[in-house]
Amino acid sequence: xxxxxxxxxxxxxxxxxxxxxxxxxxxxxxxxxxxxxxxxxxxxxxxxxxxxxxxxxxxxxxxxxxxxxxxxxxxxxxxxxxxxxxxxxxxxxxxxxxxxxxxxxxxxxxxxxxxxxxxxxxxxxxxxxxxxxxxxxxxxxxxxxxxxxxxxxxxxxxxxxxxxxxxxxxxxxxxxxxxxxxxxxxxxxxxxxxxxxxxxxxxxxxxxxxxxxxxxxxxxxxxxxxxxxxxxxxxxxxxxxxxxxxxxxxxxxxxxxxxxxxxxxxxxxxxxxxxxxxxxxxxxxxxxxxxxxxxxxxxxxxxxxxxxxxxxxxxxxxxxxxxxxxxxxxxxxxxxxxxxxxxxxxxxxxxxxxxxxxxxxxxxxxxxxxxxxxxxxxxxxxxxxxxxxxxxxxxxxxxxxxxxxxxxxxxxxxxxxxxxxxxxxxxxxxxxxxxxxxxxxxxxxxxxxxxxxxxxxxxxxxxxxxxxxxxxxxxxxxxxxxxxxxxxxxxxxxxxxxxxxxxxxxxxxxxxxxxxxxxxxxxxxxxxxxxxxxxxxxxxxxxxxxxxxxxxxxxxxxxxxxxxxxxxxxxxxxxxxxxxxxxxxxxxxxxxxxxxxxxxxxxxxxxxxxxxxxxxxxxxxxxxxxxxxxxxxxxxxxxxxxxxxxxxxxxxxxxxxxxxxxxxxxxxxxxxxxxxxxxxxxxxxxxxxxxxxxxxxxxxxxxxxxxxxxxxxxxxxxxxxxxxxxxxxxxxxxxxxxxxxxxxxxxxxxxxxxxxxxxxxxxxxxxxxxxxxxxxxxxxxxxxxxxxxxxxxxxxxxxxxxxxxxxxxxxxxxxxxxxxxxxxxxxxxxxxxxxxxxxxxxxxxxxxxxxxxxxxxxxxxxxxxxxxxxxx
Ligand SMILES: Nc1ncnc2c1ncn2[C@@H]1O[C@H](COP(=O)(O)OP(=O)(O)OP(=O)(O)O)[C@@H](O)[C@H]1O
Numbered sequence: 047x048x049x050x051x052x053x054x055x056x057x058x059x060x061x062x063x064x065x066x067x068x069x070x071x072x073x074x075x076x077x078x079x080x081x082x083x084x085x086x087x088x089x090x091x092x093x094x095x096x097x098x099x100x101x102x103x104x105x106x107x108x109x110x111x112x113x114x115x116x117x118x119x120x121x122x123x124x125x126x127x128x129x130x131x132x133x134x135x136x137x138x139x140x141x142x143x144x145x146x147x148x149x150x151x152x153x154x155x156x157x158x159x160x161x162x163x164x165x166x167x168x169x170x171x172x173x174x175x176x177x178x179x180x181x182x183x184x185x186x187x188x189x190x191x192x193x194x195x196x197x198x199x200x201x202x203x204x205x206x207x208x209x210x211x212x213x214x215x216x217x218x219x220x221x222x223x224x225x226x227x228x229x230x231x232x233x234x235x236x237x238x239x240x241x242x243x244x245x246x247x248x249x250x251x252x253x254x255x256x257x258x259x260x261x262x263x264x265x266x267x268x269x270x271x272x273x274x275x276x277x278x279x280x281x282x283x284x285x286x287x288x289x290x291x292x293x294x295x296x297x298x299x300x301x302x303x304x305x306x307x308x309x310x311x312x313x314x315x316x317x318x319x320x321x322x323x324x325x326x327x328x329x330x331x332x333x334x335x336x337x338x339x340x341x342x343x344x345x346x347x348x349x350x351x352x353x354x355x356x357x358x359x360x361x362x363x364x365x366x367x368x369x370x371x372x373x374x375x376x377x378x379x380x381x382x383x384x385x386x387x388x389x390x391x392x393x394x395x396x397x398x399x400x401x402x403x404x405x406x407x408x409x410x411x412x413x414x415x416x417x418x419x420x421x422x423x424x425x426x427x428x429x430x431x432x433x434x435x436x437x438x439x440x441x442x443x444x445x446x447x448x449x450x451x452x453x454x455x456x457x458x459x460x461x462x463x464x465x466x467x468x469x470x471x472x473x474x475x476x477x478x479x480x481x482x483x484x485x486x487x488x489x490x491x492x493x494x495x496x497x498x499x500x501x502x503x504x505x506x507x508x509x510x511x512x513x514x515x516x517x518x519x520x521x522x523x524x525x526x527x528x529x530x531x532x533x534x535x536x537x538x539x540x541x542x543x544x545x546x547x548x549x550x551x552x553x554x555x556x557x558x559x560x561x562x563x564x565x566x567x568x569x570x571x572x573x574x575x576x577x578x579x580x581x582x583x584x585x586x587x588x589x590x591x592x593x594x595x596x597x598x599x600x601x602x603x604x605x606x607x608x609x610x611x612x613x614x615x616x617x618x619x620x621x622x623x624x625x626x627x628x629x630x631x632x633x634x635x636x637x638x639x640x641x642x643x644x645x646x647x648x649x650x651x652x653x654x655x656x657x658x659x660x661x662x663x664x665x666x667x668x669x670x671x672x673x674x675x676x677x678x679x680x681x682x683x684x685x686x687x688x689x690x691x692x693x694x695x696x697x698x699x700x701x702x703x704x705x706x707x708x709x710x711x712x713x714x715x716x717x718x719x720x721x722x723x724x725x726x727x728x729x730x731x732x733x734x735x736x737x738x739x740x741x742x743x744x745x746x747x748x749x750x751x752x753x754x755x756x757x758x759x760x761x762x763x764x765x766x767x768x769x770x771x772x773x774x775x776x777x778x779x780x781x782x783x784x785x786x787x788x789x790x791x792x793x794x795x796x797x798x799x800x801x802x803x804x805x806x807x808x809x810x811x812x813x814x815x816x817x818x819x820x821x822x823x824x825x826x827x828x829x830x831x832x833x834x835x836x837x838x839x840x841x842x843x844x845x846x847x848x849x850x851x852x853x854x855x856x857x858x859x860x861x862x863x864x865x866x867x868x869x870x871x872x873x874x875x876x877x878x879x880x881x882x883x884x885x886x887x888x889x890x891x892x893x894x895x896x897x898x899x900x901x902x903x904x905x906x907x908x909x910x911x912x913x914x915x916x917x918x
Contacts, residue, residue: 092181098123099179109147114138117171120146123178125213126171133209139164139455140322145296146171154295154317156270156309158302160331161450162426162457163322165298166206169266172296174211176264177238184217184236188259191289192241192266195273197222197397198404199424203268204241211239221246224397227253244273244281251288262293265312269423270297271443274308286311300450301329301443329481330446334453337487338463340470343541344548345494347375349464350436352495354384354414361407362414362432365448367525369394369418371437374518374549376416377511381504382497391417422448430454435463437522438473440529442480445473449482462487472534501550516555519546523557537563799905806909 089097105121114120116137117130130136138146141159148155149172159165169192177189192207194200204220211218219237221230223246231254234240240247250257267273273282291313302321309317323329330336341349350364366372369392376390387410391403407415408427415421422444430452439445445463452459463484465473477484505512523542529535537560546554 095181099181102175103179106147106150109150111143111147114143114147117142120150120171122171122175125178126174126210128213129174129210130167130171132212135167135210139168141165141320142168142171144320144322145169145318148318148320149294149296150175152294154314155297156302156314156317156319157296157298158321158323159300160323160326160329161300161447162331162454163300164455165300166203166268166424166426167210169268169296169298170203170207170210173207173239173264173266174214174216176294177216178214180263182216182238182263184238186238187235187261188237188240189216189261190239190264190266191247191259191262192239192268193244193247193273193285194241194268195243195278195423196420197224197243197400198391198420199268200241200243201401201404202424202426207239207241221250222397223249224400230254231257244278244285248281248284251285259289262290264294264296265289266296266298267312268298269447270299271301272299272423274305274311283311286313301446327481328483330449330483331453331459333456333458334449334461335459336449336461336463336482336484338465338470338474338484339487339489340465340467341489342544343466344544346436346464347378347501347548348494348496348498349489350375350434351379351382351384351497352489352493353434353462354379354386355495356493357432358384358386359412360431361410361412361427361429362434363421363427363430363448363451364414364416364434364436365422365439366416366418367437368518368521370514370517370521372416372418374511374514377514378501378504378550379416382500387413389413389415391415391421393418393420419444419448421451425451426454427451429457431459433459433461435461437525438463438465438469438534441531442473442476442482445477446480446482466539468536468539469534472531476531476534498548498550501548502552503550505550512551515549515551519549519551519555520557524559527559527563802905806912810912 102121102123109120117135118127119138122130139159141157141163145155145157145168149169157165157168159168173190173192180186180189182189192200192203194203200220200222204218207218216238217236218239218241219230219233221234221240221242223243227249230246231250234250234254234257251259272278295312295314295317297312297317339349354362366375372390372392373394376388379388389403389407389410391400391407395403403415404425407413411429415427419440424447433449433452435445435448439448449461449463452461463473474484474486501515505515522545523537523540526535526540527537543554546552
């Protein structure tokens with residue numbers, strides 16, 4: 047093949063193998079020559095890299111934001127671009143487009159963009175490029191510090207960094223606490239890019255000897271406004287003190303801080319402020335549908351349950367205001383079995399558990415995550431359909447971050463906010479001001495499932511769960527009480543007893559801070575009134591004014607009074623800080639006084655069943671099959687589009703107000719009135735009676751007064767405490783007790799003497815029998831001598847005191863006396879023995895106190911004479 051036909055026949059065909067070998071030789075020679083030439087011309091790798099870097103730096107100035115659509119349009123290193131491509135990031139988002147260029151140019155940047163818009167890459171790409179530019183190595187130490195407000199967010203950022211930076215040679219570390227500090231300290235010095243939480247970082251700055259940040263090139267604050275707010279202020283100040291002033295700083299958040307003070311603290315140099323959605327109509331993603339419902343506090347659990355039942359195939363996050371709420375409701379909902387897997391994430395969990403939950407929720411397709419605000423910022427759980435804000439967020443910014451856990455990067459999502467009637471006005475106003483488009487929707491009352499009874503039964507069976515419910519109760523009320531925005535959060539408007547019932551608690555636990563608040567407001571009121579009275583020319587209070595004051599006071603204090611009433615139940619006592627019992631007692635005393643001052647204004651807690659009735663009005667009980675699917679319940683919130691039933695919760699509540707239930711119109715009963723009622727009926731409250739073995743009745747509580755004074759009956763009718771009378775009565779009681787005690791002791795002594803006499807008589811009889819018996823006894827005493835231990839002897843002092851204190855021990859003491867008599871006998875035997883042994887025994891006995899037989903002197907003498915006689 048390949049040769050002309052005429053040559054074939056002639057036989058001069060060249061050998062193809064030979065010609066190939068010839069060609070091969072030539073070719074390889076040429077290749078070798080080329081190689082050698084290239085080798086001569088080739089620059090070292092570092093040099094090539096450096097040249098590449100300088101080309102990149104030159105291109106930084108040429109970056110034109112308008113021309114950028116892809117990451118590759120930026121002058122980025124091949125290693126970074128490769129990492130981005132491998133992670134499927136090609137097109138840039140708006141915040142990435144606008145900030146990466148500025149950051150590459152070495153400027154300080156404040157970047158703000160809606161949730162889920164890709165801020166993480168907007169700072170990670172410049173981070174990698176910054177160190178690449180400087181050809182950073184592990185020996186150069188810490189080059190970039192990325193601070194996140196929560197452990198989960200730091201972990202997530204670290205994971206993204208690992209993904210996009212995998213082609214670089216830098217070392218990256220995650221320092222978030224919950225792990226061994228020593229273990230971290232060993233590695234921290236080799237880390238080039240450190241992702242951390244503020245607290246743990248400061249701990250290392252303080253405690254890890256070799257750790258320093260003197261070479262730091264860049265500081266990144268993710269969720270900057272959160273990190274710079276009051277909660278982290280001190281920690282951040284301390285961290286910043288340890289950082290070099292000459293560095294680049296990047297701040298990112300969906301809700302940006304503009305506080306000049308904060309920025310000055312961070313020593314930013316002419317920062318570039320980039321708020322990509324500043325001119326957008328809304329501050330939340332366009333793909334996020336946002337609604338709110340208004341419902342009573344006591345209905346919330348049922349609303350949540352009904353919501354979950356109607357979204358069984360969705361992925362949702364439910365936000366609560368406190369860890370203890372999450373802890374309790376997580377347990378309760380697991381028991382309620384709504385038909386969807388439930389997870390809980392809060393700050394009181396162990397770090398390992400937090401990570402497990404985080405990863406589990408990332409993996410799940412349909413699940414619900416009960417979380418506190420630690421999950422509100424930055425977390426990027428994939429494909430979350432719903433965000434339900436069970437408790438009203440602290441402010442509009444918190445709302446934006448929470449809601450932003452759904453509808454991320456071009457995805458759809460829905461957010462539902464549950465508001466109490468008292469929170470609605472203030473919160474909705476704030477949201478609208480922040481350009482958050484929220485609409486009110488209604489719950490379909492027919493789909494609302496009441497779970498209170500089930501909760502009650504869970505709590506009746508499980509004491510631990512009950513305690514959790516109590517903690518949840520206090521914790522929620524405290525969270526409302528501590529909120530800064532008093533226009534939205536008014537603790538005095540919370541229906542406390544009804545809320546307790548809705549958690550399954552029959553009695554609302556005591557809430558100490560409310561009591562303190564009560565005291566404070568009382569003081570304020572009193573001073574206010576006193577000022578009024580003290581004013582020159584101020585008229586004395588009229589009856590109307592007194593009534594007005596009462597009404598005002600009543601309204602303000604009703605919650606606190608309810609709390610105090612409940613506190614009387616010892617079983618349901620729940621103290622927030624149980625450290626100071628005395629103080630508690632003082633407080634109780636003061637409150638007693640306060641109670642007296644308030645007189646008949648004290649409002650009683652509505653009975654459990656009554657409150658339940660009120661609560662149950664708008665709720666329909668639907669006993670549904672646990673395993674029911676999405677279908678039948680799916681229209682739980684559909685009424686947002688059409689209020690098909692023409693009746694919403696608000697209207698129902700209004701109806702309720704028009705036709706108040708019996709419990710509502712019921713006259714308020716004061717403690718005094720209740721006590722009088724009880725007395726009239728001649729009841730004895732809280733009386734504990736036990737029966738002795740002989741069937742005798744013994745009243746254990748309240749302790750019976752033994753010295754009944756004649757005027758007791760009269761006194762009781764007057765109500766209150768007459769201190770003088772009480773004192774007298776106590777003294778009388780004291781005398782009576784002493785007298786009784788003396789009698790008891792005398793009787794005991796008498797009994798003892800009789801027994802002794804009896805014993806002596808017996809002994810006389812026996813002596814008369816024979817001397818042999820006596821010798822036998824003495825022999826036994828001698829045999830036992832070696833094993834004798836003086837410590838077994840009764841302590842005469844003890845004997846005396848115990849004799850006085852406990853009559854039940856009489857028998858033992860008598861036997862002790864007998865032993866002592868035995869000892870006396872033994873000692874007389876010792877007299878008969880040789881000098882050495884006698885001395886030894888003596889040494890033993892010398893340590894003993896003179897024995898007290900418990901007999902009178904005459905009787906003792908008689909006994910001794912008798913014994914001597916019998917020995918002779
Ligand atoms: N250029 C991109 N191309 C494709 N996906 C991207 C890009 N940038 C970011 N994403 C994806 O968008 C999602 C949201 O990104 P990111 O978590 O950075 O948002 P964020 O703005 O920081 O949100 P938040 O304000 O809630 O913290 C992530 O899943 C991320 O992988």
